[in-house]
Amino acid sequence: MRASPAPAGVAIKTEIAVIGAGQAGLSAAYHLRRLGLAPGRGFIVIDENQKTGGAWQYRWPSLTLSTVNRIHDLPGLGFAEAVPDAGASVEAAVAVPAYFAAYEAAFDLQVARPLKVALVTRRGDRFRIETDRGVFSARGLINATGTWTSPFIPDVPGRESFRGRQLHTHDYKTAAEFAGQHVLIVGGGISAIQLLDEISQVTRTTWVTRREPQWRTGPFDPEAGRAAVKLVEERVRAGLPPRSVVSVTGLPVNERTEAMRHRGVLVRQPMFDEITPNGVRWADGTTLHVDAIVWCTGFRSSLDHLAPLLLREPGGGITMTGRLATQVAKEPRVHLVGYGPSASTIGANRAGSAAASELMHTLGLVASA
Numbered sequence: 001m002r003a004s005p006a007p008a009g010v011a012i013k014t015e016i017a018v019i020g021a022g023q024a025g026l027s028a029a030y031h032l033r034r035l036g037l038a039p040g041r042g043f044i045v046i047d048e049n050q051k052t053g054g055a056w057q058y059r060w061p062s063l064t065l066s067t068v069n070r071i072h073d074l075p076g077l078g079f080a081e082a083v084p085d086a087g088a089s090v091e092a093a094v095a096v097p098a099y100f101a102a103y104e105a106a107f108d109l110q111v112a113r114p115l116k117v118a119l120v121t122r123r124g125d126r127f128r129i130e131t132d133r134g135v136f137s138a139r140g141l142i143n144a145t146g147t148w149t150s151p152f153i154p155d156v157p158g159r160e161s162f163r164g165r166q167l168h169t170h171d172y173k174t175a176a177e178f179a180g181q182h183v184l185i186v187g188g189g190i191s192a193i194q195l196l197d198e199i200s201q202v203t204r205t206t207w208v209t210r211r212e213p214q215w216r217t218g219p220f221d222p223e224a225g226r227a228a229v230k231l232v233e234e235r236v237r238a239g240l241p242p243r244s245v246v247s248v249t250g251l252p253v254n255e256r257t258e259a260m261r262h263r264g265v266l267v268r269q270p271m272f273d274e275i276t277p278n279g280v281r282w283a284d285g286t287t288l289h290v291d292a293i294v295w296c297t298g299f300r301s302s303l304d305h306l307a308p309l310l311l312r313e314p315g316g317g318i319t320m321t322g323r324l325a326t327q328v329a330k331e332p333r334v335h336l337v338g339y340g341p342s343a344s345t346i347g348a349n350r351a352g353s354a355a356a357s358e359l360m361h362t363l364g365l366v367a368s369a
Contacts, residue, residue, distance in 0.1 A: 011137035014044045016359060017129055018142045019120075019305075021047035021111045022054025023074065024338035025144030026100060027352025029109045030075050035360055035367040039110040044136060046129070047113040048149075052104060053097025055148030060172050062198055063092045074099075075349055077106050117145075121308045127333070140333045140359045143306065144352075147299035147343070154297060158275035165292040170299075175199045178292055182206070184280065186271075187296030188213050193251060193260075195296055200265040206288060208280075210271045215257075216250035229341045236340035239319035239329075242301070301339050309334065324354040332362050 016032060018025050025045060032043045039045075051057065065088050073079050079086075082102040086095040104111055115131040120141065122128070129136040151170040153159075159166070164181075169191045175198040185196045188209035199205050228249045236242050251257070260266050272280035272288075279289040303311075303318075311318050311328050318336065319329040325341055328334040335355035336342075342351030360367060 011128065011135045012044070013126075013137045014041060015138065015363065015365060016043040016140045016142060017127070017136055017138035018043060018045045018144060019117055019129070020054070020144035020146060020338070021045050021049070021052065021100070021104070021109075021113070022056075022144060022146050022338065022348075023072070024146070024342060024348035024352055025054075025142070026074055026103055026109065027349045028142045028144060028335075028337055028356050029111075029352075030103075030107055031353045031356035032360070033107060033109070034076075035356060037360070037365070039108065044138070045109055045111045046115050046117060046131065046136065047111050048116040050114045051097065052101040052111070053093070054100065055146055056096035056100075057093050058148065058170075059091075059093045061091055061093065061174060063194070064088065065090050065092060065095055072349060074103050075353070077103050082106070117305045119308055120306050140335075140363050142335045142337060142352075142355050142359060143303070143339075144337045144348075145302040145305075146338045147301055150300040150302045150304075151295075152298050152300050153295045156275050157273070161277050162275050162293065163277045164279075164290060166295065167292070168295045168297070169195065172294065175202045178203050181291035182289065184208060184288070184290040184293045185296060186293060187298070188251070188268075189296060189298060190251070192296035193257065195294060196265060197256060197260050199294070200260070200263065205265055206269060206290065207265065207267065208269045208271055213268055214250040215253050217253045229344075229347060232343075233320075233325045233341040236317065236320040236325050239313040239317045240315065241317040242340035242343070301336075303336075303339075306334070322354060322358050324351050326351045326355040327358055327362075333359070335359050 015037060018028050029043065029045045037043045065086060079099050082099050083095055115133050117129055117131050119130045120127055126137050126139055127141050129138060151168040153168060172195060178199055179202050182204045183199050184206050185192055186208045188211060196205060196207055232242055273283045274281045279287055281287045309331055311330055313319060320340060321327045321329045326335045326337055328336060337351040337355050338348050342348050
C-alpha cells in the first residue's frame with residue numbers, strides 16, 4: 001500500500017501497523033506476511049523516509065561495506081543475492097538502501113512512505129495512528145522507529161556559549177571539512193573510534209570519554225554476543241532504560257585501533273566539566289582550546305509518538321516482556337523491535353519474528369500453514 005493520503009479524520013483500518021521500515025520493521029513485515037497476513041487489511045508498514053534504507057541512507061560516505069561492522073541478512077533474501085555487484089568499497093549508504101529496496105519488492109511489502117507518525121492514541125480496542133498524510137487504525141502495533149532521529153547530546157554547562165562548531169555523529173559527513181582545526185571527539189563507542197580515526201588523519205584531535213574505555217581482545221563469538229544481549233535484556237525486563245551494546249561488549253582491539261594507538265590518537269582524557277566560548281574546562285582548572293566538538297554520544301529511542309500510551313516507567317524505561325523482550329508489559333498489543341536487546345541488526349531479525357508471532361497470538365489471529 002503506497003499510501004495516498006487519507007481524507008482528514010478518515011482512518012484506513014488494518015489489523016497490525018508496523019511503524020518504521022529499517023531492518024527491524026522489514027523483518028517484522030516479512031514474518032507477518034509469512035504467517036498469513038497480507039499488506040493492506042492484514043498489516044501496513046509506515047515509513048517517514050522518502051526512500052528505502054532506514055537510517056543507513058544517512059550514514060557518512062567513508063562508511064563502506066569494508067568498514068561497517070556487518071550487514072546482517074534479512075530473513076528470506078540474503079544481501080549478496082539481492083545486490084551481487086556491491087563490492088567492499090561501495091558506500092553503506094548506497095548498498096544497504098539498494099538491498100532494502102530489493103527486499104521490499106521481493107516480498108511485496110508495499111511500504112507506505114513518506115508518512116511521519118505524529119501520535120498514537122487508543123480508541124476503544126484499536127490504536128489511532130495520526131500521520132502527516134492521513135490517519136490509520138490498527139488493533140496491534142509493532143514499533144520499529146529505531147534511534148537515528150533522536151541524537152543525544154549531554155547538557156554540559158556552557159554548551160550554548162561555544163563559538164566553534166558542534167555536531168553529532170548524526171550530522172557527520174567527511175573528515176576533510178575539519179582540516180586545520182583542533183577537534184574534540186566526545187564518546188566511547190564504535191562511532192567515536194571510527195570518527196576519531198578519520199579526523200585524526202587530517203588534523204589534530206583530542207579524545208574524551210565519561211568512563212575509562214573497556215577494550216576487548218579476541219573474537220566476539222556468538223557466546224559473547226548472547227551474554228551481552230542478555231545483560232541488556234535484563235535491564236528492559238526490569239523496566240530500566242536500555243544501555244548501548246558496546247557498554248557491555250567493550251571496544252574491539254584490531255588492526256585499525258592498533259594503528260591508532262601507534263599514531264598516538266587513543267590517548268583518552270576524562271570528561272570535562274564546562275564548555276567555554278573557545279573550548280572546554282576541567283574541574284581542576286585545566287583548559288583546552290578547540291575549534292570543533294563532535295558529540296559521539298549515542299542516540300535515544302525514537303518513541304515520542306507513543307507518549308499518549310503512557311508506556312514508560314517513572315525512571316524513563318519501559319518494562320518489556322515476551323520471548324525476546326519485545327512486548328510492552330503495560331500494553332501487550334504493542335511490540336518494540338529495535339529497542340534494547342534487539343537494537344543490533346542481527347537482534348532486529350529475531351525480534352521481528354518474535355513480535356509478529358506473539359502479536360498475532362495476542363490479537364487472536366490464526367497463522368496460516
